[in-house]
Structures are given as C-alpha cells and as structure tokens.
Amino acid sequence: MKTSRCCEHCEGPMPITARRHARFCEPRCRAAAARRRRTVPAELTRRPRWIRHTARKVPLTIGGATASSTDPSTWSRYSEAAASGKGAGLGFVLNGDGVVCLDLDHCLDEHGEPAGWARTILDAAGPTWVEVSRSGDGLHLWGYGTLPHGRRITVGGGGSVELYGTGRYIAVTGRTFGDTPQRLGELQHVIDSLL
Known part of the structure; x- marks a missing residue:
C-alpha cells in the first residue's frame, strides 16, 4: 500500500512504511538525487x-x-x-x-x-x-x-x-x-x- 506523498527524485509514491520525514522512496533515489544536486556544470x-x-x-x-x-x-x-x-x-x-x-x-x-x-x-x-x-x-x-x-x-x-x-x-x-x-x-x- 502507498501513501499520497511522492519521492523527491523519481516522483513516485512513497511506501507506506517510509518514515514521516523521508524524502526518497528508496536508497537508489536518495543516491541519485545527491549526485544530481552536487554536480557543477x-x-x-x-x-x-x-x-x-x-x-x-x-x-x-x-x-x-x-x-x-x-x-x-x-x-x-x-x-x-x-x-x-x-x-x-x-x-x-x-x-x-x-x-x-x-x-x-x-x-x-x-x-x-x-x-x-x-x-x-x-x-x-x-x-x-x-x-x-x-x-x-x-x-x-x-x-x-x-x-x-x-x-x-x-x-x-x-x-x-x-x-x-x-x-x-x-x-x-x-x-x-x-x-x-x-x-x-x-x-x-x-x-x-x-x-
């Protein structure tokens, strides 16, 4: 079952088991977001x-x-x-x-x-x-x-x-x-x- 919150990286639904303050649906999305956000052109x-x-x-x-x-x-x-x-x-x-x-x-x-x-x-x-x-x-x-x-x-x-x-x-x-x-x-x- 999923909640209505969305992952900040893939914009997919967050698992119902995710902590209240979680921003990413899984570790892979957290790592990808960190790489993207810390990239200099x-x-x-x-x-x-x-x-x-x-x-x-x-x-x-x-x-x-x-x-x-x-x-x-x-x-x-x-x-x-x-x-x-x-x-x-x-x-x-x-x-x-x-x-x-x-x-x-x-x-x-x-x-x-x-x-x-x-x-x-x-x-x-x-x-x-x-x-x-x-x-x-x-x-x-x-x-x-x-x-x-x-x-x-x-x-x-x-x-x-x-x-x-x-x-x-x-x-x-x-x-x-x-x-x-x-x-x-x-x-x-x-x-x-x-x-």
Missing part, C-alpha cells in the same frame, strides 16, 4: 579557474597558500581543487570571459522557498544553473553575460543582489536549486534589467 569545471577558500572566504591555492582572483598562477583545475582538503570549500574565479554570477543574498525562507523578489529574478533568468549558497539561504545564478565591474544593488521587496563577472571568486557549493539545468544560460537581459 561542465561549462565551469572544464575551465582551470578553481581555488579553495577558508571559512571566512579567504582564497587559497590547492596547497593552502593565499590565492588571488586576479593571478592565474594561483588557480587550478576543478579535479585538483575538488581533491584538495585545504580550506573549507571550492571557489570559481570570474575573469571577464563572459561567465557571470548573480548572488541573491538571504532570499530563501526556512522551507527553502525564494522570496517574491528572488522568484521574479529566477523566472526572468530562464533555464540556467542555480545553486544554493554556502549560507543555505541565498542563491547563485550562473550564466553568460557582460559585466565589467561588480555591483551590489537593492531590488524591490527588500532584496539584495550582487552581480559579478571579473576580478572575483565565488564560493561554489554544487547544491543545485530545484530542477535547474546543469548548464549555463544567457543572463544579459537579467543584468540589463537589474542595472
């Missing part, structure tokens, strides 16, 4: 612009020395950075080649739902990879665009958005938000509307 992983960072977001090389978001000699390949145990996590360096990140600060509620102002930006962005930030209550929208200088702006509804395209690194969690695709989309129209 190849458009980022194939670029050798990866670093590590401390808990306070100080950039580090894979060996643990101080890194720089403007010195390519301190960057590494994704596989090397992911294998390094230095610091608290991974970071990707934006160098002006067209990859941009829109950082939506404190936009998720305690249930992981985006605030209205953030939902408007997500809807406008369309199909592009979005990850949950390190804090767990923010989002990073990754895509393509031109943004010569970083900007921080306040949007309607009390939201704050940081826009970056060069001279900066972004802490990458790989925790995909919702069912966003594992690829980067065009974000120039969103950048233009925000600025």
